[in-house]
Amino acid sequence: MSAATQPKLDTSSAQTRQALIESGGAVFAEVGFHNATVREICRRAGANGAAVNYHFGDKDALYREVLAYYQARALQKFPLDMGVQPGAPAPARLRAFVRSFLLRIFDHSSDAWHGKLISREMIDPTSALDAIVVERIRPQAQHLGAIVRELIGGEADPETVRLCSFSLVSQCLFYHHCQPVVSRLFPEQKFSTEQVEKLADHITSFSLAAIKACSRRGKEAQRPLASKKSASSPRRLRAAR
Amino acid sequence: MSAATQPKLDTSSAQTRQALIESGGAVFAEVGFHNATVREICRRAGANGAAVNYHFGDKDALYREVLAYYQARALQKFPLDMGVQPGAPAPARLRAFVRSFLLRIFDHSSDAWHGKLISREMIDPTSALDAIVVERIRPQAQHLGAIVRELIGGEADPETVRLCSFSLVSQCLFYHHCQPVVSRLFPEQKFSTEQVEKLADHITSFSLAAIKACSRRGKEAQRPLASKKSASSPRRLRAAR
DNA sequence: CCATATTTCAAACGCTCGTTTGAATTGGCA
DNA sequence: TGCCAATTCAAACGAGCGTTTGAAATATGG
Secondary structure: OOOOOOOOOOOOOOOHHHHHHHHHHHHHHHHHHHHHOOOHHHHHHHOOOOOHHHHOHHHHHHHHHHHHHHHHHHHHOOOOOOOOOOOHHHHHHHHHHHHEEEEEEEOOOOOOOOHHHHHHHHHHOOHHHHHHHHHHHHHHHHHHHHHHHHHHHHOOHHHHHHHHHHHHHHHHHHHHHOOHHHHHOOOOOOOOOHHHHHHHHHHHHHHHHHHHHHHHHHHHHHHOOOOOOOOOOOOOOOOOO | OOOOOOOOOOOOHHHHHHHHHHHHHHHHHHHHHHOOOOHHHHHHHOOOOOOOHHHHHHHHHHHHHHHHHHHHHHHHHHOOOOOOOOOOOHHHHHHHHHHHHHHHHOOOOOOOOOHHHHHHEEEEEEOOOHHHHHHHHHHHHHHHHHHHHHHOOOOOOHHHHHHHHHHHHHHHHHHHHHHHHHHHHOOOOOOOHHHHHHHHHHHHHHHHHHHHHHHHHHHHHHOOOOOOOOOOOOOOOOOOO
């Protein structure tokens, strides 16, 4: 089995191992798995170029260890509910979800690579994505889905819940995925903690209003009160403003 | 100057050149500039491995030609207003914008690589991104900004307009950028023309409701009618539902 | 038809990458 | 101290990449 997964804590070897995981986290988060080079990771760790292969076997194995290491850290640093009680009103839970999501991605501290790593996996996957979807993304999707379902109320259409969830997540991911464009369009934009809070405010209020409208539409559809034209092709819209 | 930019139309050389641009468009759109290989592009074009260097100089130059070629095609195939009159009501223009944006990205026909190429540039830029931002993205951002500003009404706060615009664009881009995740979460999801129409409906109605709420908030802030507490840190929210 | 320019081709070059190698160094323990 | 395993190291290997090369094939035009 694996040579040293948890124990061994202070030997020179373990130090090198840890340094590689940390520099690996930084490099993988910055440029992604495919653009990251083993040589650069070793250089930042102050280790020899063969260190990755000696301690982990190959680049893929190091990447898996990096993911596992920062996933464990992320779990304690960014709990899914962001400290909000499960019984709290849905809008508060939604805001906590958005804030937590953004902080995971924009946290500048060196032990918070997990959000950036997952964000990269979503647009440039490796073989690790399958496991990440099962272990992290799907649970988060279900958590968010429950909030959205409660916000909509009644028997929410599963497809509506899914679409609204995606609308929420997409807004959170955008500023990270499309940073090259955002920074060119608005060079003064920087993602300080304060800016992230503003962003969380916007995304939450924007989406809450939208979901509330979905809820109203859904209820009207359920209780056909007066006119019910255009039943075949459900082209909503044109009624706004 | 460049050897042959427009003329020369039927020689064997021009045929090879055109084949390279088309296979290049396909490969660049599928795997991105950095992951695309000259050998694969030549193979699909039925040309020799040295053809790219002979006809274009290097890989970068081919990429620039591919971008220019499909940009010209996209302009005629997907006009910015999607055929809607400039004087049309803002909601209709917004829907046209969203629909056009999605179609550009999800069009399955072989002469519609431009949307996919730009979508890739946004998350994995090349040296071409600067020009793309100036020539394509910024004009689109201004077009969308004008629609959003009209939807909000009054003197819309520029930052609010910017945030709402990003919220819109992010929803459109999400399904393309994060396709690896979406397809794992919902394997049955496919992006047929019909699905894209549904998506356009959702994103438009979702965002229209949200922007209308922004508008209401803005007007309340302008005319301070009754209570005006918390003037320093504008924490909206908590009032929903 | 032949001389010339253009285009195609197989092969190789130079580079970077992940990985391997075998020797040198280090650390733990009798 | 002396031995042995664990670790580090410089160097090189093999594969894939963009690109170059020089000869072969093809088209052009007087």
